[in-house]
Amino acid sequence: MTPDARERYENFHRDLAQHPADGPEDRYLTERCILFGAAGPPMLPEPYNNNYQIVQSPGYVTILVEMNHEVRVIPLDGRPHLPQNIRQWTGNSRGHWEGNTLVVDTTNFTFNNQSRFGVSYLDGMTDQNLHVVERFTRTGPDTILYQATINDPTVYTKPWTVEISMTKREDHLFEYACNEGNYGMFGILSGARADEKKAVEAARPK
Secondary structure (H helix, E strand, C coil): CCHHHHHHHHHHHHHHHHCCCCCHHHCCCCCCCCCCCCCCCCCCCCCCCCCEEEEEECCEEEEEECHHHCEEEEECCCCCCCCCCCCECCCEEEEEEECCEEEEEEECECCCCCCCCCHHHCCCCCCCCCEEEEEEEEEECCEEEEEEEEECCCCCCCCEEEEEEEECCCCCCCCCCCCHHHHHHHHHHHHHHHHHHHHHHHHCCC
16 A cells, blocks of 8 residues: 555544444445445456346446345446536446457446455555456356456555456356345444443443
8 A cells, every 4th residue: 555545544544433323434345335346347256146247238348246236337439437516435446358358447436445455355445546447358158257456546556457267057046135224234333333332331330
């Protein structure tokens, strides 16, 4: 990390340790069912549901993500990215072919100080300058080599790349319902309020 990013990271996590559940915005994106690392980009492994359905049609590639049932629709017609003031959790993707490799360029990410890299990487960090370039290369009838280069110059001192081998399978994808944000969030926040009440009562003179 850059020195400035390291300072921001440490300040955020110090504040979060003191105020872990003032509101839902203090919780992980995964707990809130907003974003999992498998959705990407970059598409990173989660503890489960690491399956995708990739559909190529005229002018588009669509990626259905089993985890949290995200769908990425990637235009291939050379259109420009959306204006910088329009931001999305999975960014704004544009694709093109370089030989047999599908290259997907993504910018315009919505961000907050919580990690967007999923359950396995909860201490990750990015900001508004995140730029991800993905490469999908078929290496055999049943395999795709996935590569993603993460460039965020105000967080990392240099770009870094992940590489994952994907293997074709015949099983169906199943709909994923994220109930943690629907039910667990109430328990997390109400439990925090109960702890605060206990702390006030314990501090009262006997």
